[in-house]
Amino acid sequence: MPLTDKYPLAVTFIIGRSRLPGGAGALAPIGTGFILNVPARFKDLYFEYVVTASHVVEGRDETYARIRTRDGGSKDLPVHEWVHHPTADVAVAPFDASGHEDLHLLNVPAAALGQRPLPRWDPQLGDRVYFLGLLNLPAAQGMIARNVPMVRSGTIGAMYQDDVPVQWPDGSIRKVQAHLIDCRSYGGFSGSPCFFQRDDAFTAAREGKLEWGQITRLFGLVSGHFDLATSPLMQGDIAELGSIRVPVNTGVGIVTPDAKIVEVLEMEELREERERVTEEHRKKQAEEGATLDTTSEVPEEYERFEELARKVVNTPKSEIDEKRKRDS
Helix, strand or coil: CCCCCCHHHHEEEEEEEEEECCEEEEEEEEEEEEEEEEECCCCCCEEEEEEECHHHHCCCCCEEEEEEECCCCEEEEEECCCEECCCCCCEEEECCCCCCCCECCCCEEHHHCCCCCCHHHCCCCCCEEEEEECCCCHHHHHHHHCCCCEEEEEEEEEEEEEEEEEECCCCCEEEEEEEEEEECCCCCCCCCEEEEEEEEEEEEEECCEEEEEEEEEEEEEEEEEEEEEECCCCCHHHHHHCCCCEEEEEEEEEEEEHHHHHHHHCCHHHHHHHHHHHHHHHHHHHHCCCCCCCHHHCCHHHHHHHHHHHHHHCCCCCHHHHHHHHHC
């Protein structure tokens, strides 16, 4: 079963100045991102972030998130202070859409990240994947202007592969941990949310009976794809040019695991800011005489995310922990 029409509303095109020799170029779409919702301890408080691939925004002084509006247009909202994973291809920035009531915007809930509550919800080889992103082609300029992403699909080919080489915009090669998917990715899809689907999964229990159906969960974000250089045979008027080398898409995409997003969200600068805002919110409620949340009233989504965060960050092979040890 494909995705519903709600999924594209969480996707944003990342806008930045194109890299040109000798200076910055004009503002233009440079990749894809998505809006992630992280719950807080209080039911009326939450945090939103823009998530994209680190290589899309690294080194750029000016970036925006393009969001669809209810009248069919779009708005470019400034995004500041990207926080980058030290080794994975993930960047996260706080996102504030307050004051823009005309946005047609949804988000990916943190509950879609990482830890699955049931083994049957774990991704498996061959499961379907869908990813939504920027189709950066001349014929798709109308879609780009309205922030309408293209949905592409594939299947899971391999998971948690170490030392996968990814070429950064400066030409350097970085080796990352990544999933590999059988798909047809394309330039502009970097940073796209990638979802997997499982059939025959336990979804609910009603009146003592188990219900089975389909689940769709976040698998990670698209980081790129593998090309293969080949030498096509020149014919006709261009035969005299001789041999040239051109890239051919191999049909293998690279997906950064969603656990890497959690690792960035738990980095000191983002977690401390959430704690600061939460404390201010608590004091304001106390001053207004509101009833504070007791332990039993803490939102379930918040407790699940905190449990996931502890599990991910405390994993012995956490790349963030390893880097901190090396730097200390």
